[in-house]
Amino acid sequence: MTTRGKIRQYLIGAACAAGALMAPEAHAAGVLRVCADPDNLPFSKADGPEHGLYVELANMVARRMGDTAQYVWWLSFSEKKALRNTLLNDKCDAYFALPADPEYKAPGVQRTQAFLDMSYAIVAPAEDKINGLADLRGKRVAVLSGSAPHILLASQKGYTTSSFVLNEDAMNALDKGEVDAAILWGPSAGYENLTRFHSRWRVTPVSGEGMSGRMAVAVRWGNDALAADINQALIDLRPDIVALADKYGFPRGKPVRLASASDGSRSMHGSGANGPADSLVQARVVRAGFIKTADTTQPAAATGGDAKAGREFFNSTCAHCHSTDGASPISARDLRRLKSRYKDQWPETAETTIKNGRPDAGMPTWAGILSQKDIDDIVSFLTTIQK
Ligand code: HEC
Structure with a gap:
């Protein structure tokens, strides 16, 4: 038995100032401290029956090195922030996982070789033969808002998209027949297909600009010995990694190439369950006009918080x-509709919702993760966007 799931350490950002880069060091004998997201199935999960591919893999890697994995959990909505507070602050030895792509800059961090390829995938009824983009013409296709497939389909004539923020909602729309097919983040779509829909859909990986990426394990810069050990373990564990990918329903097989209308390569950034989502992608989305941003943030702070800081925080963590x-x-x-929805009660309602979440509806609980100052800042920012 490992200690996974028991050590459930939500590190509080405010409580641990980001540390300086650490000098090269060895990890403590017998223990491999692993940082992972506590709520990011199919990749990692702090508790519940399934721990996710990264956690199972980290346990195997630690075992091969003669160590036991111990977990430090940190939500990875903002991956850079998570890295700063965990790996770079010496809270753990290995971070599972980061994009291997060198274009994904992670200062102070050194990566192992890539151990897993991931991509977007087409989710459609098994009887529909989809061998390329043209086969989606005339169909209603669910996409993730601002994702590479969204941009691709929206930039071409003859395609109808419905955009969603969460894979889960897009899968539900498919289930209800509101759309005919979907192009979603492969691992998440495959996992949902397996666990919620009894593998009812065919999930086919796709290739093309910005459609795929590879994941690696991150250690602190200069920690060469540990990187080499993990690398070797990942090589030895190749068959197990394939078995894990199958266990979690990750799509396999020959990818269908989706030709991109755009120029310039766009590689994967971010590793959340919803796939690539970083500022580069966001910037493109804004340019393409899918997301309307407020032109200015008016200083109208009602709560005494800092609206500018709140906006930055919001856009990196909640957006x-x-x-x-x-x-x-x-x-x-x-x-933007909080005020019209809750009238004068809106700041209180917002604050309570942020703290307690609405777990059933998909809004996470932030109490214990955000400081009161973070919340005040966010509410001040929300003041500036009410219609
Ligand atoms: C994983 C997705 C997710 C994240 C991350 C998330 N939210 Fe939410 N949030 C939701 C969903 C879904 C709802 C709608 C719940 C419902 O239908 O009642 C919601 C509702 C809310 C509401 C209430 C809206 C209303 O009109 O009742 C507020 C306020 C809110 N979120 C703020 C935030 C803030 C601030 C953050 C970042 C710290 C955040 N959320 C992060 C999914 C998320």
Whole structure:
């Protein structure tokens, strides 16, 4: 038995100032401290029956090195921040996992070789033969808001898309027949297909600009001996990694090439369950006009918080579900409507919702993760966007 799942350490950002880069060091004998996201299935999960591919793999890697894995959990909505507070602050020895692509800059961090390829995938009824983009013409296709497939389909004539913030919602739309097919982040779509839909859909990986990426384990810069040990373990564990990918339903097989209309390569950034989502992608999205950003942030702080800091925080931590500046196309997540929804009660309602979440509806609980100052800043920012 490992200690995984028991050591459930939500590190509080404010409580541990980001440390300086650490000098080269060895990890403590017998223990491999692993940082992972506590709530990011199919990749990692702190508790529950399934721990996710990264956690199972980290346990195997540690075992091969004669160590036991110990977990330090940190939500990875903002991966850079997670790295700063965990790996770079010497809270753990290895971070599972980061994009291997050198274009994904991670200062102070050294990566192992890539151990897993991931890509977007087409999710469609098994009887539909989809061998290329043209086969999606005339169909209603669910995509993730601002994702590479969204941009690709929206930039071509003859395609109808419905955009979603979460893989889960897109899969539900497919299930209800509101769309005919979807192009979603492969591992997440494959996992949902397996666990929620009894493998009812065919999930086919795709290739093309910005459609795929590879994951690696990160250690602190200069920690060569540990990187080499983990590398060797990853090589030895190749068959086990394939078995894990199958266990979690990750799509396999020959990818269907989706030709991109755009020029310039766009590689994967970010490793969340919703796939690539970083500022580069966001910037493109904004340019393409899918997400309307508020032109200015008016200083109208009611709570005494710092609206500018709140906006920055919001856009790095909450925007993948609520869109940039809270302007989600999904009404229930459109945070510009708080005032019209709750009248004078809105700041209280917002604060309570942020702290307690609405777990059943998909809004995480932030109490214990965000400081009161973070929340005040966010509420001040929300003040500036009410319609
Ligand atoms: C994983 C996705 C996700 C993340 C991340 C997320 N939210 Fe939410 N949030 C939701 C969903 C879904 C709802 C709608 C719940 C419902 O339907 O009642 C929601 C609702 C809300 C509401 C209430 C909206 C209303 O009109 O009742 C507020 C306020 C809010 N979120 C703020 C935030 C803030 C601030 C953050 C970042 C610290 C954040 N959320 C991060 C998914 C998310």
